[in-house]
Amino acid sequence: MIKNIRLAYSMLSPSLIWLLLFLIVPIVMVTVISFTTNEGYGGIIYEFSTEAYETAFLSSMYLKVIWNSIVWAFIATIICLFLAYPFAYFIAHAGKWKNLLILLVMIPFWTNLLVRLYAWIILLNGEGVINNFLMDLGLISDPLTLMYTPASVILGMVYGFLPFMILPIYSSIEQLDKTYLEAAEDLGANPMKTFFTVTLPLTFPGILAGFIITFVPAVSVFVVTDLLTGSKLVMVGNVIRDAFLIEMNWQLGSALSILLMVLVLLSVLVFMKFTSSKDKNFLV
């Protein structure tokens, strides 16, 4: 028995070391730094201080930024879900085209998000492809403001993170046991009913996984706001990056990171709670 546990741990140790070095240690460091004192020009003095948290909580600005980020990321994630589910469903039933379609979903992934966002700038900006096209057609006389708005941030996030949503949903639909569907049909359920009472609940783990891995990176992204709004809008990712790199206030950056981490965990928990009760309703 003991031998088995030892074996199990030693086989796990590479991933445990990985977790320790690259997850636990950094989080501990960030937490420690968030409670240190700022020397003024950015040096860290190892004396206990809660100044960074006071700054973060006392100014409504930071909470507003975090709130905006969560709302925008949530909207983007929901849009991703509604786009990704039918798409994943279609791919899973595409027979011999399946692998090719999945490959096509993955290919943009091999290019850096930064480069792909530049493509959107070319499309969306005032002198861009879309505006020029509409103006040449005579549909509009002045260029539309397509960039520099919250909508463009959400567009950028949906575009950037859609594959994160498609892949887990695809794999859960793929693995769905077809005999359940046949049973539902035999019992007289129409396709609509089968989908909502069988397919959807059974693929729910995929939706949940997709939701989390889309929402979490989306909430902290900063390149999208930098590029698609010309830095006129900020998300919490921008504020944290600037705290480290421009303001040299590691304490504030760390405190905001911790705060964001807690809020994201909470919102994911709330989402899971909310959806799992719904999940039960599906089953009855």
Add this chain to the structure above:
Amino acid sequence: MKHFVKLFLAIVLVLLLAACGSDDAGGSSDGELADKLYLFNWGEYMPQEVLDSFEEEFGVEVVYSTYSSNQEMLTKLNSGTVNYDIVVPTDYIVKRMINDDLLLELNMDNIPNFENIQSVFHERDFDPDNKFSVPYLYGSTGIAYNTTKIEGTPSYADLWNEAYAGHVTVQDDPRESLSMVLQTLGLPMNDPSEEDLQKAKEELAKLHPNLLAYDSSPSAQLISGEAWISHTYSGEAGIAMLENPDITYVLPEEGGELWMDNLVIPKTSENQYTAEVFINYLLEPEVSKQLSDAFPYSNPNQGALDLMSEEERTNAASYPPEDQLANAQWFEDLPPETIQTMNRLYKEVKVE
């Protein structure tokens, strides 16, 4: 289980030790060149050909990493992950680094080409004896504008002109953009009071809807014609002027800001001699000219200036007329509280 924990900790320890093991690149301070030199410089500020030809001539590979703000440079330098041999801080940051005892004293015997630097740039007040720093390039922050869209010579006040709405950019940096607003209001940019900053913030908030973007490198938008009037570095303007003949640059009547970047050797460097040889190489007139050819900032090197054509030496972005220069102000370091207030107000403008 206990054994496992021991084993686990042992592995962690080994990994940490391995990470700490220094990779002695060799090289010393007395006449022997190292194999590698770690240069940490602003992005788009050092042409690759210069590094290649240095390697060809001296057999030293220069590893060029880039940063986009003085603060980013200081942060990475303080974190100690790489022992950079040369960094290129702006003048008021040099002063701060000298005060914090972060810099090595230069051995000027290894940098005879220092003579080439124009005498006005010797012994500046941030480094009175030129013990720690050698001028690299200098420049100004002013207005780049498109002459087909903007009538007359614009001043900073024109950034607020509603006729240019959606075609204005300002520097994406709290210090730079608020200093511009302070100058526009006629308030002191190097010693602003809390009240002054509050006023500046309100003015910046009024400017916000007029902006195309906050952008510290708007040359692409100037070239494409999307930005008509930009509060930006002279070098960015210079790059845009090379590509689009409608663009020109002016130091505004409110003043404009001046700064100079300097080559310094951080205390953590293990290759002082090689770094000094490299600095001396950069001060060769031909090499120095290559720097400002590639990135059209102003060159403090008289030798390089002598090699330039009349046209290059009277370029509006790199070498503004004397009367405009006299009006412009040098950045000075500010107390920490003022910097923090600026950072906060700048973010508030964007969030609100």
